Amino acid sequence: MLRRYPWCLLPWDQLALWAVTIGASMVEASPPPIVGQTLNLLLRGGPDIGANGLLRFYLLHVLAVPAILFVFLGVHYYKVVIHGFSLPPQKENIGEDTAKRVPLDKRVYYIPEILTSEIMWIAVTTFVLVVLSIWFFHAPLENHADSQVTPLGTTAPWYFLWIQGALKLGDKVFWGIIFPTLIIILLMVWPYVDTQVSRRYAHRRLAITIGCLFVSIMTILSYMGLSEYGVTTSADTEVLHDAVREPAYGYIGFIRPVPFDQLVPGMYSTEQIRIEREVNPADFQLDFAAFNTEIDENGQADGIIEQLQLQYLSMTDVAFRPVPSDAPELYRALEEYYELLESERQELRNGWGAIIITETQPNLVRVDAVVLWEEVLIERGRVALDENGNAIPRFYRVSEDGTPLTDETGKPIIVDAPEPLLDASGNPVLDESGQPRMLTIPVERVNSQYIYLHRNAEYFFLPGGG
Amino acid sequence: MGFFSRLLNGQMIFERMETRILVGIVMFVATMILIGWVAINEGARMAAFDRQFAARSIERGAAMFSTYCSTCHGNDGRGIGGKAPGLNNPALFGHDFIPEVNGPRNALIAERTTLENEANDGENPPTDERRAEIDARVNEINTQIADLEQQALPFISQAQDAMVRGYDPYRPSRLANVRWGSSVFNYVYSTLVHGRPVSSGYWPDPMPNWAQQSGGPLRDDQLRDITNFILNWNRDFTIEDLVSVQQFAVEPCDPLACGGGGVETVGNDVAAIMEQFPSVTGDPNRGQALYNNSALPARGTVLGCTGCHTGGLQAPDLAGTWTRVLNERLPALPEYASGEEYLVNSIVRPNDYIVPTYTAGLMPNNFGERLSLQDLADIVVYLMSQDQ
Ligand code: HEM
Numbered sequence: 041m042l043r044r045y046p047w048c049l050l051p052w053d054q055l056a057l058w059a060v061t062i063g064a065s066m067v068e069a070s071p072p073p074i075v076g077q078t079l080n081l082l083l084r085g086g087p088d089i090g091a092n093g094l095l096r097f098y099l100l101h102v103l104a105v106p107a108i109l110f111v112f113l114g115v116h117y118y119k120v121v122i123h124g125f126s127l128p129p130q131k132e133n134i135g136e137d138t139a140k141r142v143p144l145d146k147r148v149y150y151i152p153e154i155l156t157s158e159i160m161w162i163a164v165t166t167f168v169l170v171v172l173s174i175w176f177f178h179a180p181l182e183n184h185a186d187s188q189v190t191p192l193g194t195t196a197p198w199y200f201l202w203i204q205g206a207l208k209l210g211d212k213v214f215w216g217i218i219f220p221t222l223i224i225i226l227l228m229v230w231p232y233v234d235t236q237v238s239r240r241y242a243h244r245r246l247a248i249t250i251g252c253l254f255v256s257i258m259t260i261l262s263y264m265g266l267s268e269y270g271v272t273t274s275a276d277t278e279v280l281h282d283a284v285r286e287p288a289y290g291y292i293g294f295i296r297p298v299p300f301d302q303l304v305p306g307m308y309s310t311e312q313i314r315i316e317r318e319v320n321p322a323d324f325q326l327d328f329a330a331f332n333t334e335i336d337e338n339g340q341a342d343g344i345i346e347q348l349q350l351q352y353l354s355m356t357d358v359a360f361r362p363v364p365s366d367a368p369e370l371y372r373a374l375e376e377y378y379e380l381l382e383s384e385r386q387e388l389r390n391g392w393g394a395i396i397i398t399e400t401q402p403n404l405v406r407v408d409a410v411v412l413w414e415e416v417l418i419e420r421g422r423v424a425l426d427e428n429g430n431a432i433p434r435f436y437r438v439s440e441d442g443t444p445l446t447d448e449t450g451k452p453i454i455v456d457a458p459e460p461l462l463d464a465s466g467n468p469v470l471d472e473s474g475q476p477r478m479l480t481i482p483v484e485r486v487n488s489q490y491i492y493l494h495r496n497a498e499y500f501f502l503p504g505g506g
Numbered sequence: 507m508g509f510f511s512r513l514l515n516g517q518m519i520f521e522r523m524e525t526r527i528l529v530g531i532v533m534f535v536a537t538m539i540l541i542g543w544v545a546i547n548e549g550a551r552m553a554a555f556d557r558q559f560a561a562r563s564i565e566r567g568a569a570m571f572s573t574y575c576s577t578c579h580g581n582d583g584r585g586i587g588g589k590a591p592g593l594n595n596p597a598l599f600g601h602d603f604i605p606e607v608n609g610p611r612n613a614l615i616a617e618r619t620t621l622e623n624e625a626n627d628g629e630n631p632p633t634d635e636r637r638a639e640i641d642a643r644v645n646e647i648n649t650q651i652a653d654l655e656q657q658a659l660p661f662i663s664q665a666q667d668a669m670v671r672g673y674d675p676y677r678p679s680r681l682a683n684v685r686w687g688s689s690v691f692n693y694v695y696s697t698l699v700h701g702r703p704v705s706s707g708y709w710p711d712p713m714p715n716w717a718q719q720s721g722g723p724l725r726d727d728q729l730r731d732i733t734n735f736i737l738n739w740n741r742d743f744t745i746e747d748l749v750s751v752q753q754f755a756v757e758p759c760d761p762l763a764c765g766g767g768g769v770e771t772v773g774n775d776v777a778a779i780m781e782q783f784p785s786v787t788g789d790p791n792r793g794q795a796l797y798n799n800s801a802l803p804a805r806g807t808v809l810g811c812t813g814c815h816t817g818g819l820q821a822p823d824l825a826g827t828w829t830r831v832l833n834e835r836l837p838a839l840p841e842y843a844s845g846e847e848y849l850v851n852s853i854v855r856p857n858d859y860i861v862p863t864y865t866a867g868l869m870p871n872n873f874g875e876r877l878s879l880q881d882l883a884d885i886v887v888y889l890m891s892q893d894q
Contacts (some may be wrong), residue, residue: 152523160526161535170540349817352572354581400568401581401738492568494561498554 055248061114069502107176115465131240187322198262205264275387275431279380280489283395283409287499294376294492296499302367303397303405303493308361310393313378332359340412343486344394348408352491353398360394381411386422388413390482403495408488415483418457432456435480442481455480535764560734567735570728578711583739585753586798587671588710588810589710592751593736596743599690600679603665603745607658608676611651631872662743670800681757690740694772695733698724708756710813710870753799756807769804772882774854774874778848779882786883793888796881797824804878811885813871821869828893849886853877 043324082096125148126132148154206215234247241248263269272279284293315326335341340359349356363371375395384391391413400406416431417424423431437453440461444452460468461477468476493499520526523738544551572581578590592598592631602608620830624632632640646691662675670677673894677683686693701715716722717729741747747802772779795801799808824832831845842848851858854874860866877885 101682143765156523156530157520158528160530160533163530163537167533167537167540170537174544315560352581401564402741404564404568404735404738405569423749434834490569490572492565494564496561497565498558498561 057386067239069455121134126239129241133237134222134238134240134243156369197320201263201265202258202261203265205261205269206264208269223374255306275384276391276413276485276487279388279393279411280487282380283377283393284407284489284491292499295337295373295409297367298367298494300403300405300493300495300497301406302370304367304370305360305363305399306364307360308363308370308374308395310374310378310381310398311360312362313375314392317378326362327378328360328362337362340484340486343412344396344410344488345486347410348396349488351408351488353396353408353490354397354407377409387416387418389416389431390414400492404492406490406492408490410486410488412484412486415485433458434483436460437479438481439498440477440479444481454483515738544599548847563731563734565739566728566757567731567733567738570724570732571735573725574716575732578669579712580752583736584751586813586816587753588808589813590751591672591753591755593694594739594747595680595751595754596748597673597680597751597754598694598736599679599740599743600681602678603677603743603748604678607654608678611835613655614647614651614654618644621647621834661745665748667749667800668751668754670802671752672756673748673751683755683757690827691733692739694736695729698729698732708807710868735760769873771804772854772879773868773876774871776847776851776855777856779850779879780843782879783846783850783883786879788880788883788887789886790884790888793884793886794886797888803876803881804874807874809873821864824889824892826892826894832893845890846886849889850882853882853885 057373078506090141090198203220204217206219209215236244236247238244282293285297286292286293287296309326309331311331332341335358345355363374374395377395381388381391382395388411391411394408394410394412396408398406398408415434417434426432431454435455435458437455437459439445447453457480461478461479463469471477519600521528554844571579571583576583579593580586580590580782583592584596585595596603618701625637626641633746658675662669665673681690681693691878697713699715699717699720701716701720701885703715704712706712715721716732717727750794792801796803796809799810799812801808803809812824815824817823827849830843831848836842836845839848842851854871856869856871856873
C-alpha cells in the first residue's frame with residue numbers, strides 16, 4: 041500500500057493531486073503534532089503540493105520505493121530458498137514440515153518447471169492487459185492539477201478506499217493513522233500468531249472465519265469510503281454535479297457525451313419530459329408558450345436570468361422550446377436530468393431543471409444546467425420530515441400587498457407553514473380567482489453550473505461508469 | 507482434473523512443459539502483433555488526441571475567461587466601452603476589410619515618406635530639377651490616395667460605429683500598429699503574463715498581470731488555455747463582427763491630449779457651469795450616445811461611463827438615476843439647489859459627495875476637462891430621462 045501511494049501523484053492531474061492531498065493530511069495527523077507536521081512538510085516540500093512536491097514524490101517513486109521493494113523481494117526469496125515449498129495441505133501429514141522433505145519423484149524444480157510457468161503467465165497477463173488497454177479502458181489525463189478547485193466527491197484510489205471509509209467513523213488520528221498501522225502490523229505478525237500445526241482447511245475454522253470477516257470489513261469500509269456514503273452535499277449541488285462533472289473514475293457528467301451537433305443553442309426544460317411522461321402521455325405536448333408566460337409571471341424567469349448573470353452569462357429573455365427532433369442525445373440527457381430531479385423530489389420540492397445552451401464561438405458552446413426548486417427544512421444535512429413523512433416546505437412571510445417582511449436585523453422572515461390571510465371573523469380572504477390570499481410565499485431557490493464544450497473534445501462514457 | 511481443482515491443489519494448469527512453452531510463445535507473438543498494429547495506427551490516434559487536447563484546452567480557457575476576464579472584456583469578449591478593448595475583434599487578428607485600398611495606399615504612403623525625406627534632407631539638398639520632380643510625384647500620390655479613399659467610402663460608412671469606438675480602417679491591425687513582430691499567440695500570452703501596468707494612464711483599471719511568475723493567480727498552462735480560447739475567436743470576420751465590438755484598443759497617449767482639441771471644455775467650477783447652463787439645450791439622444799461610447803466628447807476618447815455604471819456593483823446603476831436624485835439625494839443634501847446641479851457636480855467633481863457604499867476616488871475626476879458645455883448638457887438631459 042505504502043508502495044502504491046506515491047505513484048498516484050505522478051500523472052499530476054486533478055485526481056492525483058487531491059488523492060495525495062488527502063493522504064498527506066492524514067500523515068499530518070500522526071501524533072505528536074511536531075512529527076506529523078514535519079513528515080507532512082517532508083512529503084510535500086511546502087505548505088501545498090506544488091512542482092517541488094511532485095519532484096519529491098517522483099524521487100520516492102523511482103528510488104526509495106524500488107529500493108524497499110528490492111529488500112522485501114530479497115527477504116522473500118531468501119525465505120523461499122531456506123525453507124522451500126510445502127506440499128498442498130491435504131497431502132502432508134499433520135505436523136510434518138514437508139518442505140525440503142518432499143520425495144524426489146514428487147519435487148517440482150524451479151528450473152524448468154516453475155520458470156516456464158511464470159514466463160507463460162507473464163505472457164498471458166501481458167496479452168490480456170494489452171487487449172484491455174487497447175479496446176476497453178482509456179486512461180485520459182484529467183485536467184491539470186489545480187489546487188484552487190476541489191472536485192466534488194474526491195476519493196482515494198480504490199485500494200485506499202477502506203482508509204477513507206474508516207476516517208468517516210470518527211477521529212482522524214485513530215482511524216487515519218493508528219488503525220491502518222495496526223492492520224499492517226497485524227498482517228505482518230500473523231504468521232507468528234497463527235502457529236497452528238495443521239494446515240488443513242477443516243482444522244483452521246477460526247483462522248478462516250477471521251479471514252472472511254476481515255475481507256468483509258474491508259469491503260464495507262471501502263464502500264463507506266465512496267463519496268456516495270455519508271457525505272451530505274445538498275441535492276441541487278449533487279444533481280448539477282452529475283450533469284456536468286469532468287470525467288473521472290469512469291464517471292462523467294451526462295451532458296458531456298452529447299454529440300456537438302446535437303447541442304443546439306436554445307433553452308430546454310425538464311418540464312417537457314414531465315408533461316410527456318406523466319401529465320399527458322396521449323398527445324405528448326408541453327405548451328411552451330404558456331409555460332414561458334407562467335415562469336415570466338411567477339418570477340422564475342428573472343431568477344434564472346439573475347443566476348446566470350452571476351455566472352457571467354448575459355441574457356435578457358427566457359424562452360424555452362422543445363428539444364429538436366434531430367437531437368435524440370440531448371433529449372436523453374434531459375430525461376436523465378429529469379429522473380435525477382425526480383429521485384430528489386423530497387429535497388427539491390417542485391423542482392425542475394433547465395439546460396441552456398449558448399454559442400460562445402463557432403465551435404464552442406456553453407451549457408448551463410439550472411435547477412429551480414422550493415426550499416424545504418433541512419436539519420443536520422438531511423431533509424426534516426413531519427409526522428406523515430413529508431418534507432416541510434419553507435415560506436417567506438409577506439405583507440398583504442406581497443412585499444417580503446424582514447426581522448430587526450433586516451433578514452427575511454421564514455416560516456415552516458403557509459399562512460392564509462384571514463378576515464375579522466377568521467375566514468380566509470379569497471382573491472378574484474377564488475384562491476385564498478396568502479401571507480406567505482414559497483422560498484424559491486435556483487442554482488446552476490456551467491461548462492463549455494468544444495466540437496472536438498469528444499467526451500465519451502467509460503466502461504463500467506455511469 | 508478440472509481447471510479449478512488444479513488451482514486449489516496448487517497444481518499447474520498445463521501439466522506438460524511443452525504446452526506451457528507453446529502458450530507462452532503464442533501469447534507473446536499475439537502481443538507483439540497487437541502492439542505492432544497499434545504502432546501503425548499511432549499517428550492517426552495521436553492526431554485525434556491532439557485535437558481533443560486542444561479542444562479541452564479551449565474549454566478550460568473559456569471557463570477561466572468568464573471568471574477572470576469578462577468583467578472588463580465583456581462576456582462575449584467584445585470589450586466594454588471605456589473599460590477594456592475587445593478581443594473578439596477583427597483588429598486583434600489583423601483582419602483587413604479593404605485590402606484593395608490599404609495595400610496600394612500603404613505603398614504610396616511609404617513612397618511619399620521617402621520622397622519627402624529626400625526633399626527635406628538638409629545635408630544633401632536635391633537640385634531644383636529633382637525637387638520639382640518630387641513635388642510632381644507627391645501631388646500625383648496625393649490624388650491617387652484620395653482616389654483610393656473614395657473607394658473605401660462604402661466600407662467606412664458601414665464601419666462608422668466602430669470608428670467612434672477607436673477603429674481606424676486604414677490601420678486595421680492592432681499588432682502592426684504596436685509593431686509586434688511575433689505571432690498573435692505570443693502577443694496575447696505575453697500580455698497575460700505581464701499585464702499592462704502602464705495602461706492605468708489611459709484606462710480606468712489597467713490590465714492586471716496574471717502569471718504566477720509575475721505575482722498573479724494563474725499557472726502557465728492556464729494562461730495557454732486562455733490564450734487558445736482567445737485565438738479561437740479568429741474567423742472570417744464580417745462587418746457585423748466589426749461594428750459589434752464595443753471598444754477598440756487605444757494607443758497610449760494622454761486622454762486629454764489625443765483626439766478633439768480646439769473646443770473649449772467646461773472645467774470644474776460648478777457655479778460657473780450652472781450660470782451658463784440655460785444658454786444650451788441638451789439633446790438626450792446625443793447624451794445617450796456619449797454615455798454609451800458611441801459618440802466622442804470634445805476632447806479625448808470615448809468617456810466610458812458604462813464601463814462602471816452597469817449592474818450597480820461598481821458604481822450606481824444608470825436605471826433610476828433621476829428618481830434617486832430627486833427622492834434620495836436632494837432631501838439628504840440641502841447644499842444642492844436642483845437635481846441638475848447635483849448631476850453636474852457629480853460628473854465634474856465626483857469626489858465632493860460619495861454615494862454611500864461606493865468607493866471614493868474611483869470615478870475619474872477629469873471629465874470637466876473633456877466635456878464641452880454642450881456635451882455636459884446632453885448627458886445631464888439623458889440622465890434626467892432615467893426616471894423609472
Ligand atoms: C517497482 C517499480 C515500479 C512500480 C511498481 C511502478 C508502478 C507505477 C504505477 C502503479 C503508476 C501509476 C500509474 C497511474 O495511476 O496512472 C506509476 C506511474 C509512473 N511511474 Fe512507476 N513504477 C515503478 C518504477 C518506476 C520507475 C523506476 C520510474 C522512472 C524512472 C517510474 C516512472 C513513473 C512515471 C513517470 C509515472 C507517471 C505516469 C503517468 O501516469 O503519467 N516508475 N508507476
